[in-house]
Amino acid sequence: MxxxxxxxxxxxxxxxxxxxxxxxxxxxxxxxxxxxxxxxxxxxxxxxxxxxxxxxxxxxxxxxxxxxxxxxxxxxxxxxxxxxxYRISGESESREEGVRLMTYNVRIFNAYGWLEGNIPEKITELVEREDPDVLCVQEFYHKQEDAFNKNYPHQFIKYTTLNNRTGQAIFSKYPIVERGSLEFPKTGNNALYADIVKGKDTIRIYNLHLESLHIVPSKEHISVENPEVLYKRMGKAFALQHRQVEIFDEHRQKCRHKMIVAGDFNNTPYSYVYRQIKGDMKDSFIEMGSGFGRSYDFDYFPMRIDFILTDPEMEVMAHKNYSERLSDHYPVMATIRLGQAAPEEKEK
Structure with a gap:
């Protein structure tokens, strides 16, 4: 010195x-x-x-x-x-066969006109172009129930108990043999699960949408909001997320299938919430992502709050982040090799 x-x-x-x-x-x-x-x-x-x-x-x-x-x-x-x-290198596309899963918070398809243009049509076009095998949607909107009928014969849409117009959805090219919803108390959020069958594999897909922090994605907005009010509101949201993760964790412990957990966690990889959900699962971005992996539109700040987590026995072959601004979130997609069937499934 x-x-x-x-x-x-x-x-x-x-x-x-x-x-x-x-x-x-x-x-x-x-x-x-x-x-x-x-x-x-x-x-x-x-x-x-x-x-x-x-x-x-x-x-x-x-x-x-x-x-x-x-x-x-x-x-x-x-x-x-x-x-x-941040990841230095990865694979955004895979030449090998695997399940292509996309998670996307579509912000109720721009129902209140936050963005200009025909956003519902553009979202549909993006999904059709990328053609995932399984699509997990958060903040789905009841007026768009036919948006993905063309390529997804198997669907599960569930609106929240506090609002029968918005909710979550799972769209699949593979048969869904079991489905359900985890209702979170004191909130308009929920989580869906669907067991899909691909060949001899039965895989559980969880689509999570945890409590929102209710932050307008703009530095200008945050700069004029009362810091104390903002801080307390976010703290309350984190506490609700903790309870929601407990409900989710208790439910998945009873699942006998391998699983993929995807969705909008409304939290970062540095949080208790993320650590509890991830456990020993693989994060597709950490496995095969590149760059900052931004999934939320917060000006120029690279926030990653949308995730695809896989069973540790599965192989993540590719991970892709998108830049199309059709929501306050960006879609995320991973290509996943399911691996061998679980022992109890082989015995069948």
Missing amino acids: KKLGFLNKVVFFLNTVFAVLLLLSYVLPYVFPKQFPLISVLSLTVPVFIIVNAVFMLYWLIQLKRQFMLSLIILIIGYKYVGAM
Whole structure:
């Protein structure tokens, strides 16, 4: 520090602050949102801390100063967190056969005119062009029930108990042999499940839509909103998500099939919610994604809150993020090799 000028001493002080914040944020996935909802809000800032520390590291490297080691060590300690945010290379398409699953929060097909143009038609065209085998839709709208009839003979649409016009849906090219809905209390959100049959495999698909943080995706909007009100509202949403994940986790424990969990978690890979849902499952983005994997339109901030998680015995062969702005979310698709049938299925 003695060899540093005054400006660099100030920069290193700030570097130290952000390095400590990033280090502390590594424990956030283990903090119970129900007990500490406001602390859980900090999970949204982890990508910022990662980027800032990377910038500090480059700043010192350019000057050939050993201070770059501080941020480097912190980033290495949390290498899994960095990998959950950005992947250097991956595969967006697969030449091998597998189940192509897309998850997409369509924001009720632009029913209230947030975007210009014929959005429902464009969403339908995108799905037809990409042609997933299974499509999980969040914020489905009752006036669009015929949108995907052309390619999906097997469908499960369930509107929420608080609103019989919006809900979730699962569309499949494969037969659905069992289906159901997990109703979340005190909210308009829910989760669907459908058991699909492909060849000798029976796979359970979960389509989750967890409690929304109710953030308007605009820096301008957030800058004028009362920070205390915003903070408390988000903390309450995280607490509700915690309860919803408990309901989901209890339900999936009874499932005897391999499963794929997809949907809008309304939370980041650095949260307790994500850690509990993922468990030992594979995250398709971490397996085969590239870039930031942005799935939510928050100006230029790369938020990833939409996920496709697979059974650990399945193989993720490709992962694709889209840039078409037809909702406040972007669709996400993965190509998945199901693997061998479970023992109880072979015996049949």
